[in-house]
Each structure stands twice: as C-alpha cells, then as structure tokens.
Amino acid sequence: MSESHLLPDGRILRYTFRERIVHWIAGASYVYLLLTGLAFWSPWLFWLAVALGGGTVSRELHPWAGLIWMVAVLIMCRMWGSELKGSPADKAWWSGIRHYVRNEDDEMPLVGRFNPGQKLLFWGFFWCGILLLLSGLILWFPSSIPWSLRFLRYFAVIVHPVAALLTIGLLMIHVYMGTAAERGAFGSMIRGSVSRAWARELHRIWFDQIVGGGSARK
C-alpha cells in the first residue's frame, strides 16, 4: 500500500522477502510432512520413508517438521490475517466461480490482494493445521496418554489422516494455481514481484490501492 510496492523496473512488489521466506519454510516443511506422512499412510508408499533415511528417522522428524510448518502458518496468519478476512463481497465471487474456473476473469468481481478462493485455501490450511497439531501431539507421545484417556488416541488416528487428506487437496489446487494455471504467480513467490497488468487484471482493488486509486478506470 505504499510507494515501496512500486519497484524501479515498473513491476509491483506482491510478496516481501520476509513473506516469501515464511512461505517457503512452510512449503519445504509441508513437502517433508507430505512425503513421510504418505509413507505412514500406505504400505505402497512406505518406500518414501526408506528413501528419506528410514522409517525410524521419518517418524522422529515428522513431528518436528510439523511444528516448523505450524509456526510458519501462524506467522502467515499474523502477516496476512487482515487481508485474508472474509467480506460480504466474497459471496458474489463464489457465485461466479464457474467463470473463474473457465478463465473468464473479466466476468469476475474485482478482488483485493487475495481473492476469496485464496482466503478459503489459507483458512482451510490453518484449521486443518490446528487439527493436525492437536491430533499430532497425541500421536507423537502415545505413551503419555493414559489408558483411561485412550479415546483421545482413537480420535487422533482418524482426525490426523482426514485433516491431512484435506490439506493435500488444498495443496494440489494451490500448487496447480501457483505454477501451471496462473502464470506469474510462481515468480511472485520467488522474486516477489508481478507485472502491473497481472496485478490489475487479477487483483484490481489491491492494484488500485498501490498505484493510488486513480487508475480504477480501465
């Protein structure tokens, strides 16, 4: 929202260095969690754990990677929370979601820095993350859960994979959108910047805030 978002080369800064670092800490830890988690999910994928140093190592490090991921998500929550808040205008965006899916973006309502789909994605990750953390702590220290509280373990073994599967669904959409589908998005998370046209076409309200509102007309 400030002049510092307008870069000397005419591009617009979408993600600061800090934001990018936090994102990639979450990304790297998530990939490790995904690979080791899938190894524990299915015998057909247990070779992933073997490739990553063995089942014992994977089991030891998986919870730690989970903590790193969770901390990164909480920092994101602080960084982006206000921009990720839902608004009444989101409804119109969702009712036109089919245009978004068909790349008819001209038909879509104008959005701010994050569109409602991105908001849902983040909060999906966040709440699944909370469930994964709570169930994961139980799975991390099963010996600390006394026999009389075993229902907690029973709850954890089902909540953890369900929440993880939901995040994998979100991740598929996220990676697809961020790399193949929305050209320019991946670069914005690496070098931080997007073109003026990209910001104007896909995040008009945010673009207007940066360039000073005057360019609301096309």
Added chain:
Amino acid sequence: MSQATLEIRAISGHTGSVPGAGVKRELEVCKLIDTTTCIGCKACEVACLEWNGLTFSETTFNNSYQTMPETAWNYWNLIKFNEHERDDGSLMLLMRKDQCMHCEEPGCLAACPADGAIVQYTNGIVDFQQDRCIGCGYCMTGCPFNIPKFSPKARKVFKCTLCADRVTQGLEPACIKSCPTGCLHFGTKAEMKELAENRAAQLREHSGFASAGVYDPSGVGGTHVIYVLHDATNPEAYGGLRKDPRIPWTVRLWKSPLKWIGNLALIGGLVGIFAHYMLFGPKIVKEDEEKPRQGEKQP
C-alpha cells in the same frame, strides 16, 4: 511353524507304520490361564524376565501385592491383583496374569504402518520385529488390551512374544514352565479350549461358581491366551479385563474405508487438475494492454 515340514514321511529299515503318518498336526498354540488356581506367587513374572533377558525394574507400591500398575516395555508379564466383593459380602482376591493375548485378529498388526514390524505366525503367535519397528506407537492404539509398550531408550515398542523362540524349539513358554500350581497350561488351541471348558464346568458344578466360564473373546477372533474365570460374566473385575474387546472402530475406519476413499480422492484430484488444464489451460494476463509508463512510477 517350520516344524511342520519336519514331520516324518518315511523311515529306512523300519518295520511297521511310520509314527504319526496321516495324523493332522494341530498347529495353533494356546496358553491357558486358570485364574482359579493362581496363588499370585509371581514366578511367571520372574521367569519371563529371566528368559527374555530383561532386568528387574523398579516396582510401584500401591497398597496391593501387584508389582506395578500395568505391563511395561521391559516387563511383559504382570499378575493383576484385585479385591472383589461378592454379592453375599464375602471377599475374593482375584489374581490374573496379564500379558499379550495373541489375538487371532491383532489390532496392533492392523494399525502398524512399518513393513514387517509385526508378524503373525500360523501357530497364532503375534510377534514384534524390533529391527523393523519405527516406533510410531500406532500398535499401542490398535491394541484393545493395552499391551504394546514404548521404550523411550530404544525408541521402539516391545511386548510378550509368547516365547516364540522357545515354542519353535518345542518348548513351552517360560511362564508356563515356572508355574508351581499348574494353573498355567500350554498346548494346542483345541486342547486348551477343552481343558478350560472342563475346568469351568467343574467350577460350576462342584465349587459353587455358577457363572464360571472361559474367556476367549470373539470380538478379536478369539485369542491364543485364554482364561478360566470364576465369573465369566464380569471379566472387568480381574484388573480391567475387557468384556468385549475389539479393534477400536476409528482404527478400522482409518485402515479400511478411509484408505480407499482417500486414495480415490487423491487420484481423482490429480486427474481433475490435469483435466482442467487440458480443458481451460492457464490464466495468461496480456502484458501489452497497459504498458507501465515512466510518469506513474514517480509521483
């Protein structure tokens, strides 16, 4: 087990029939624990430690004769002592040797994600292979009897092996060998079941225990450790022996329907994304629509 292949088929220079020929070998082993003749001497606890090379660990005194509250990763055999008041006001000291039940449908094995860490032999023994164990502890959640225990030092899970090493050599488990009253028996499942039922009938008919019976819970497909109880209708009185133990329903849900639903969803997601790209392709913003003007950068 492998002994089955060593059954004699032919003998050289032998007159008469081959011993054992045509006899079907009973492969399923079973331990029978008659709680009505147990005196709580704990010889089985000591024998278990000795045979399995476990050192005696610290005991926990809790106003009872019991060694510790529950079995431990290095204490696989524990007699549970329970004072039980009967309906007529008389007191009974119930003693039940607690250890792995060697379920026909083991919850530990169902829950374990590590290749080959838990094996079930044809003879019914369920054994942990610690070199394959990754220490996740899922077996502890799958077990309905609270038996597998995690060793913080080894980072792996341990439990009673039913002395698989002794059994393969034709020996009885160490606990059986040490029992001075003969309340522990070892043999085939069919033999033990018969012996147990006879003893239960004896208790019902001659000893005034009208509801004496055999504990061989069907919820886990039967077990390879069975009990004779004075009161089979109330196993909970024997240190929390569960009336109808089953693999927790969340473990079954997780290992069966959820696995397939999840796998289909994962594959469906990938296919859907690929289909979307083929149908609609990427969002490409035309860069030439509005060229950045020099004037706009500097306010």
